Amino acid sequence: MSGKEACIMGDGVWMLVAGLGLACAVLVVLLLRRKRPAEAAPEAAEPPVAPVEPVAARSAETPKPAAATPPGLAGGSTPALPPRAPVATTPSAVVAAPATRPPRSVVPPAPVVARAPRFVLRDALPIGPVMLLERADPAAWALATPVEPTPMQRDALGALLVQAGRLEAPAGAEAGPAHYLVRLRGGTALPLARGELAGAPGGDLQCEPPDAIDPTQAAGVAAIMLALHCGPAYLSGLRARVSETKSLAAALHPKLLAQGEGRLKALLQDLTRYLREAEENYAGAIRKPVFIARVGETTAQAEQAWHQALQALSAPRAQIEAQLGATRFGEVQLERSLAALRELQGQHRLLDVAARVLAGWHQLRLALGEAASGAAATLRAARESLEAGAALDHALLQRLDQGIEAAKAPDYVGKAEFLANRTAARELLGKLDDSALLAGSAFVDQVHEAVEAGFAGRAPLTLLLQLDEQGRVAEVRTASAP
DSSP, X not given: OOHHHHHHHHHXXXXXXXXXXXXXXXXXXXXXXXXXXXXXXXXXXXXXXXXXXXXXXXXXXXXXXXXXXXXXXXXXXXXXXXXXXXXXXXXXXXXXXXXXXXXXXXXXXXXXXXXXXXXXXXXXXXXSOSEEEEEOOHHHHHHSEEEOOOHXXXXXXXXXXXXXXXXXXXXXXXXXXXXXXXXXXXXXXXHHXXXXXXXXXXXXXXXXXXXXXXXXXXXXXXXXXXXXXXXXXXXXXXXXXXXXXXXXXXXXXXXXXXXGGGHHHXXXXXXXXXXXXXXXXXXXXXXXXXXXXXXXXXXXXXHHHHHHHHHTTHHHXXXXXXXXXXXXXXXXXHHHHHHHHHHHHHHHXXXXXXXXXXXXXXXXXXXXXXOOTTHHHHHHHHHHHHHHHXXXXXXXXHHHHHHHHHOOOOSSTTHXXXXXXXXXXXXHHHHHHHTSSOTTHHHHHHHXXXXXXXXXXXXXXXEEEEEOTTSOEEEEEEEEOO
């Protein structure tokens, strides 16, 4: 290679290097002029001086219309578009402006009721008001019986007394806490609570003065008054009886409870469950047609179980009669009589449980205001059967005792067994004589009297209340209406 060619080649290399350097410089300048994302974010967060529609928002909307033609040119002028709501933008999304909140609803104030000595709720019958609300006499308050309503019951009673401040105080009333009286007409508590009263709730029932009593609140108060009156009258005593019956049933032999496909045990379990539901929500239980119908059906099943247990006594009685009718009462008759006595004792206990279960279901049905039409006759027949059976067994066991006394011990090896059987038979006779079918008769007789007296809700119901300084129910008492 000559020197001229080497010179030309060196110039080319320098021109290439210079071009590459110029290109690098241009790239560096472009990179420096471009903003980094971390520096652009705060600027995007700053509010713009004038609301400018972002490019992303324009691309998401309909295409922008053509530019307006200046005035004086052909084609006229395009009407101005309505202003768009400003939106805030971020590098990755577009957020719309928050919507305006709707105005809050205004609760209407309670109606103003004219002052009156009493508030009454009437129906179409001319026999007095369905519900009466007035100021109570302090003497009546002192004689009333305190009760313990639940917090929900207190709130419902307080809702009825919203207008109680408009009631005029009785003449000569002394300063002090105000007492109020709520009275329901006889026979109206249950239909009013269930909404079965003519026009209830809120139908043809009229209030004097107007708006003083809300019929829908009156229905809830009627249910609470029934709960406060019927709970102590029926349910509390029934709870103790059911607990006692469960203890007696637990002591029975499983073979006895298995009679009748174990129906008696199932009836006792259902009675415990239904009683618990009535105790926890009596006001709701009296309003459930399915619940009340189920109680009626199970009461009929309890009557069938009672009749089966009563018929089961005939077998051990017949065995004892057969041994007493023998020409000679010896060791064989004594052994068979002892087995029949044990069977009779077990059937006595089973019949006692069956009588208690029968009475318990009838009392629960009465507490719900749905006593069966023939309940009094059924319970009367059960009580008479228990008394007649007790008298029959007493006479039978006396005859058996005389036969055991007349029996002589044999003179051979079986003498010891004979003496042991005679001792066991005498002990068993004493136990049967002391508990002869009359243990459950007292409970049956008690429920029979309650059924004949009628449902407690048929009589007029009276409730007295005292309000505190905040207008809430502070104390509740029950009293019998005159």
